[in-house]
Amino acid sequence: MTIAGKFNALVSTIVISVGLLVCGVSATHEFNAERERAFAQLEREVRSRYQIAYAMYLGDSQALSAALKPMLQTPVIGITAYSTQGDNRIVLGRSSDLAGFDEARGNTTSAETNLQSLNRDGTAAGVGLVSAFYPPGAELHLNLPVFSGVNPQSSVDTQAFVLAQSEVFAEGSRHVVGYLDFVVPQQQILLQVTPHLYRVFLISALFACVSMLFSAVFTRRITAPLARLARAAQELAEGRLEKPVQARGSGEISDIARIINGIFSGMSDYKTRMDVDHQLLSMKVEERTAQLSKRNQELNQAVKQVTQAKNRLRQFAYYDSLTSLPNRRLFTEQLSLLLRLAKRNEEQLALLFLDLDNFKRINDSLGHSAGDLLLREVGARLANCVRESDVVAHYSETSGKIGVSRLGGDEFTVVLNHVAGPEAAGVVAQRLLDALVEPMLIDGHELVVTPSVGIALAPDHADDVEGLLRCADTAMYHAKSTGKNSFLVYNNDMDAAGLDRLTLETDLRRAIERDELVLYYQPQVNTRTGAVEGAEALMRWRHPEQGLIPPFRFIPLAEEMGLINDMGDWAIREACMQVKRFREQGLLLPRVAVNVSALQFTPTFVRKVKDILEETGVDPSVLQLELTEGVVMGDTHASVKALSELREMGVSLSIDDFGTGYSSLSYLSRFPLTELKIDRSFVIAAENSAEDASLVIAIIAMARGLGLDVVVEGVETPEQYHFISEHGAHIIQGYLFSAPVPVDEFAELLKPWHFVRELQGLDGRARQVPGG
Structure with a gap:
């Protein structure tokens, strides 16, 4: 310094x-x-x-x-x-x-x-x-x-x-x-x-600045000559001094300047002689050094790029980018090797094929980013489950291991080698089910995802990769069709059922194009006037070979295949068109109810309903959408917004099968509903139990207190009719009046006074209170 x-x-x-x-x-x-x-x-x-x-x-x-x-x-x-x-x-x-x-x-x-x-x-x-x-x-x-x-x-x-x-x-x-x-x-x-401290600080800071400025000016005036001599000496030592030094100051400064000038004059001649040689040598050295440095950098960069590219290619080729688990290619190679080892050692190997239940609903409701986070969490849980306990240790040598892979979408596989039989694989499958049943927090939503697991063993079921995958996949689909959140071990009888399912899937994809879907209508009768207050439109599939297929066979299949949106839009459009045709024939149908699947209730659903109403030209009040409790309980904020938009359009909203799902009463006041539909299971139970009868009476009273219309479905006997009527519910739907019928037969039911005589006959009978 x-x-x-x-x-x-x-x-x-x-x-x-x-x-x-x-x-x-x-x-x-x-x-x-x-x-x-x-x-x-x-x-x-x-x-x-x-x-x-x-x-x-x-x-x-x-x-x-x-x-x-x-x-x-x-x-x-x-x-x-x-x-x-x-x-x-x-x-x-x-x-x-x-x-x-x-x-x-x-x-x-x-x-x-x-x-x-x-x-x-x-x-x-x-x-x-x-x-x-x-x-x-x-x-x-x-x-x-x-x-x-x-x-x-x-x-x-x-x-x-x-x-x-x-x-x-x-x-x-x-x-x-x-x-x-x-x-x-x-x-x-x-x-x-x-405030006072700020003023003191500012005054002190100002004083410090003034003092330091004065010090800098004063010392500069004193040390400026010495600084010039120091720079001159430095330049002389480095050979950069080009002319003698001229210093101002006292005698000591003049003496130093004369010494520097004497050294400068002695070195000038020597410097002149050496400069040319030194410059030429330096240029050659710098040139060679630059060339070597550039080549070394290029070589290091090339090695780094090759290494990174090699690692990326290996990662892309063998591992899933989302979960970092082995992908189909690496899984196939590992499974092929394990099959050969198992065959040589005469041991069994098990393949567990996992598919997440209703994963598409999560993607449709929360978006693909939430779905990706869910898949990543599932992969981590499966991997953690494998690492935390050696689940096959009781059945294999200590060298046995489990490999977890993701084949794509929401499918995962677990490979078990050295297993003692299907029971051992079942223990592992149950442990994986337990690992996934715990709730997951995804984007602020607490989600529970369940898997369906299919198990295939080699060499009992297949001895090659494709055969073992096919058997495990078949077992998985059977586990999904039998209730989900379970596992099944493959057997040969599953192949025939799988072929029937594949055929049904193929035919269902072309059902809309071939105009094979039809709507059946079941009337909702007002027991006070005998008039048909509305009707529920129920979808049926008229298969060209198998005949009329009920909805419980093809609706779940359509949801799994992603066809439910197109089929649901068709049902709403067809019901509205039919109401319009009835009016052209002079028949009045005040309201038609169409069921809405939970998967169909997407952010674009409101826009689709509005487009259909504008396309058909019917009054929005004619259309009623029947929603399950699961639809409105998915995303409360989004559900309230969508349902409010539907109500502003004039569409009626009904809760179907009330009490059989979440059974939450709070949403009845939060959501803009117009109707509550009591499930037939309550009506049947009310005949045999006073407690169930009291529950039905309470539901009717609650709905009336909230200003909701009440429709009771599944009424089949006069006793059920009298019980429901006596306790304040006057809109009844059930086989007592009519089963779901084709549109031609339903047109006859819309004629005035069709049900009046039947109601008079029912009112003339002795009434019996169910459960009493």
């Missing part, structure tokens, strides 16, 4: 130290003064408010609270009032952290003020400026005695007490009637003096 630099550094250090000292002293003084001022202000307010002393004198907690409440303001955050015996009278704001009255008073006499500083954990803290910064949260506890000019043992009125109170401090005759404990955070006092 130069002389000027050292001098400037010294001056800067002194100026900054003085400035910090001034700031610290001023801050400490102002902090202590503000603290004393605040506490003096509190004492003055306590003395000036006779209501406080009078309320303590009378023991009136409400009056004391009202008198103290105006004092609960910055910097005071809490007030605790004590009687002279230490009883806690009232606490305003934040209470004191002191252990009790004795600790609050300390060793002070009854007429003295006690000041304590405590941390948040109750330990003692300092009362100075440092305590306001560390530890954070230090608070001052000021315990003030409250004086009265009247002896607490005597009894006086308000006027006498006020008169005595005004003379209490003047004459010195006073009695302690209680104590007030004020809680004041030290940081609040610090905030009060912050």
Whole structure:
């Protein structure tokens, strides 16, 4: 460091130290003064408010609270009032952290003020400026005695007490009637003096800047000649000095300049001779060095790129980019090797094929990003399950292992080698099911995903990769069709069922194109008037070879295949068109209800319904959408928004099969529903149980209380009809009046007075209350 630099550094250090000292002293003084001022202000307010002393004198907690409440303001955050015996009278704001009255008073006499500083954990803290910064949260506890000019043992009125109170401090005759404990955070006092600290800091900073500027100018004038000589000497040593030095200054500076000039003149000739040779040599050396350095960098870059490309190619070729599990290619190679080893060692190998149930619904409801996160979590859980316990240790050698792979989409595989039989594979499958049954938190949604697992063994079921995969896949589909969240071991009988399913899938894809889907209608009859208030449109598949296929066979299949959206749109459009054709024939159908699948209720569903209504030209009030409880409980915010848009369009909304799903009553008031549909299972149960009958009566009363229409489905007997009618439900749907029929037969049911005679006959019979 130069002389000027050292001098400037010294001056800067002194100026900054003085400035910090001034700031610290001023801050400490102002902090202590503000603290004393605040506490003096509190004492003055306590003395000036006779209501406080009078309320303590009378023991009136409400009056004391009202008198103290105006004092609960910055910097005071809490007030605790004590009687002279230490009883806690009232606490305003934040209470004191002191252990009790004795600790609050300390060793002070009854007429003295006690000041304590405590941390948040109750330990003692300092009362100075440092305590306001560390530890954070230090608070001052000021315990003030409250004086009265009247002896607490005597009894006086308000006027006498006020008169005595005004003379209490003047004459010195006073009695302690209680104590007030004020809680004041030290940081609040610090905030009060912050403006003053800013001014002191700015003045100190300005003084420091001026001092350092003056020091820099002064030292520059003194050391400038020396600096020029130093630069000249440096240039001479480096061979860069081109002309003699001309220095200004005292005799010492002139002597140094002459010495430098003498050396310069002696070296000039030598430098002239050496410069040419040195320059030529340096140019050649630099050229060769640059070439070698460039080639070395290019070689290192090429090696790095090749290594990275090799690693990326291997990762892309053998591992799934989403879950980092082995992909189909690596899985096939590993399984092929394990099959050969198992065959040579005459051992069994098991393949577990996992497929996530209803994964498409998660993608459609929450988006593909949430689906990707879910798949990543599933892969991690499977891998963790494998690592945390050797599930095949009981059935194989210690060298046995499990390989987990992802084949694509929502399909995973687990390979078990050295297994003792299907029972061992079943133990592993159940453990994997248990690992996935725990809820997963995905994008703020708590999701539960269940798998269907198919198990195939080699060489019992197949001895090659494709055959083993096919058998495990077939077993998985059978597990899914038998209720999901389960596992099945492959057997030969599954092939025939799998072929039938494949054929049905193929035919279902072309059902809409071939116009094989039809709607059957089941009337909803008003038992008061006999009129058909509406009808439920039920989808049927008229297969060219198998005949009429009921919905329970092809609707789940359509949901798995992703066809339910097209089929649902067709059903809504066809129902609206049929209502329009009925009106052209002079027949009135006030309302037609169409079932909506949970998978069909997507963000674009409202737009589709609006387009269909505009296309067909029917009144939106004619259309009623029947939703299951699972539809509205998926994403509450999105469901409320979509259902509200449908209601604004005029579409009616009904909850189908109420009570058989989530059975949550809160959504009945939150969602803009118009109708509640009681499931037939409740109607059947009500005939055999008084409790179930009471439940049906309660559901009807609840719906009427919420302003919802009630439709009871599944009514098949006169006894059920009388029970439902007598308890306030008058819209009935069931086989008692009509089974679901084709449109031509349903047109006959729409004729006026069709059900009147049948209702008259039912009303003439003796009524029997189910469950009674």
